[in-house]
Amino acid sequence: MSTVLRQHAEQQFSQELEELKKQDPHKIPQNWQLSPQAVVSYLMGDKLNNGFQLTPKYIGNRRLMEIAVATLTTDRALLLYGLPGTAKSWVSEHLAAAISGDSTLLVQGTAGTGEEAIRYGWNYARLLSTGPTPEALVETPMMRAMKAGKIARVEELTRIGSDVQDSLITILSEKSLPVPELNTEVQAVTGFNVIATANNRDKGVNELSSALKRRFNTVILPVPDSMEEEVEIVQQRVKSFSQHMALPIEKPITEEIRRIVTIFRELRSGVSMDGKNKLKSPSGTLSTAEAISVMNSGLSLSHHFGDGSLTAHDLASGVLGAVVKDPVQDKIVWQEYLETVVKQREGWKDLYRSCRDMM
Ligand SMILES: Nc1ncnc2c1ncn2[C@@H]1O[C@H](COP(=O)(O)OP(=O)(O)OP(=O)(O)O)[C@@H](O)[C@H]1O
Numbered sequence: 001m002s003t004v005l006r007q008h009a010e011q012q013f014s015q016e017l018e019e020l021k022k023q024d025p026h027k028i029p030q031n032w033q034l035s036p037q038a039v040v041s042y043l044m045g046d047k048l049n050n051g052f053q054l055t056p057k058y059i060g061n062r063r064l065m066e067i068a069v070a071t072l073t074t075d076r077a078l079l080l081y082g083l084p085g086t087a088k089s090w091v092s093e094h095l096a097a098a099i100s101g102d103s104t105l106l107v108q109g110t111a112g113t114g115e116e117a118i119r120y121g122w123n124y125a126r127l128l129s130t131g132p133t134p135e136a137l138v139e140t141p142m143m144r145a146m147k148a149g150k151i152a153r154v155e156e157l158t159r160i161g162s163d164v165q166d167s168l169i170t171i172l173s174e175k176s177l178p179v180p181e182l183n184t185e186v187q188a189v190t191g192f193n194v195i196a197t198a199n200n201r202d203k204g205v206n207e208l209s210s211a212l213k214r215r216f217n218t219v220i221l222p223v224p225d226s227m228e229e230e231v232e233i234v235q236q237r238v239k240s241f242s243q244h245m246a247l248p249i250e251k252p253i254t255e256e257i258r259r260i261v262t263i264f265r266e267l268r269s270g271v272s273m274d275g276k277n278k279l280k281s282p283s284g285t286l287s288t289a290e291a292i293s294v295m296n297s298g299l300s301l302s303h304h305f306g307d308g309s310l311t312a313h314d315l316a317s318g319v320l321g322a323v324v325k326d327p328v329q330d331k332i333v334w335q336e337y338l339e340t341v342v343k344q345r346e347g348w349k350d351l352y353r354s355c356r357d358m359m
């Protein structure tokens with residue numbers, strides 16, 4: 001039997017969601033699967049009364065998740081905003097999974113996203129043969145979410161052109177989607193709401209129109225505060241990756257994670273941990289998500305082409321790839337960092353040598 005490469009959150013965590021549902025003492029909003037309190041427990045992790053352990057999905061400020069969930073109980077939509085790799089999509093998926101039991105009602109925003117991807121489209125063969133009929137209409141995830149009283153997700157909202165973004169306005173303020181061709185409308189059922197994500201860093205993003213801005217509550221997801229928090233995020237995601245991909249972790253890798261996170265945090269902030277060296281920052285964002293990828297590819301290299309225990313040698317190529325996005329500028333930044341920080345640091349000689357060899 002073949003397995004899917006990536007399960008939706010509601011499949012992967014179905015047991016947690018079941019257990020929570022069984023013993024949710026709070027009032028559940030109409031068409032929600034869980035109470036707002038239980039949704040936050042699912043996101044932040046918790047131990048249930050019967051001892052069942054919920055794993056944390058979001059690692060960070062609990063209050064942010066409370067605000068996000070509370071917003072979704074109101075008539076305002078939720079915008080998760082922030083730098084790349086700060087778990088916006090991840091949180092959006094888990095929110096939809098916990099609230100609606102369905103994270104798949106998704107519109108992916110791109111420069112090419114047209115109104116028909118948000119409102120509805122037509123099956124042209126049918127349209128030509130029968131004219132505009134309900135059967136010829138192609139529903140979008142947005143329309144299906146409205147009908148079912150579920151959460152619709154819009155990924156990368158600001159990549160969508162401003163005129164198309166505005167097609168969300170009627171949906172969000174009137175909670176209805178007019179279909180003039182059929183002389184009807186779809187009215188959203190209780191439970192319907194929208195979670196959008198957007199990042200403020202990438203090239204090619206549009207402004208969020210101010211009319212639309214007023215219809216969203218914005219929650220800004222920050223870069224992890226502390227080193228400890230970021231190490232924990234990476235550790236947890238790498239563990240789940242290694243289980244899923246059947247790449248055993250043969251010796252503890254916390255120290256290696258710590259080194260990668262240190263490098264990322266120092267280059268991001270432009271100063272070494274001891275505060276002694278000012279550093280240039282590379283052009284990329286060096287997000288937590290990239291730190292996770294560096295560890296994952298290191299694990300794969302060590303498993304398939306090494307002796308199974310993760311070494312600096314396995315991590316060097318990943319780090320280089322994450323830091324050097326611009327082959328000229330970033331290379332200079334990286335070289336300087338290697339010489340002034342990595343080379344001098346106690347116990348980092350192996351990493352220095354491996355990185356040097358990769359240049
Ligand atoms: N605070 C956090 N808690 C838990 N996981 C996190 C956190 N920050 C980042 N991650 C992990 O980082 C990975 C990438 O996150 P995600 O794709 O959601 O980022 P994003 O904010 O949507 O980025 P982009 O702007 O590039 O779309 C996920 O696997 C997620 O688990």
Ligand SMILES: [Mg+2]
Nearest residue numbers: 088089090197
């Ligand atoms: Mg995203």
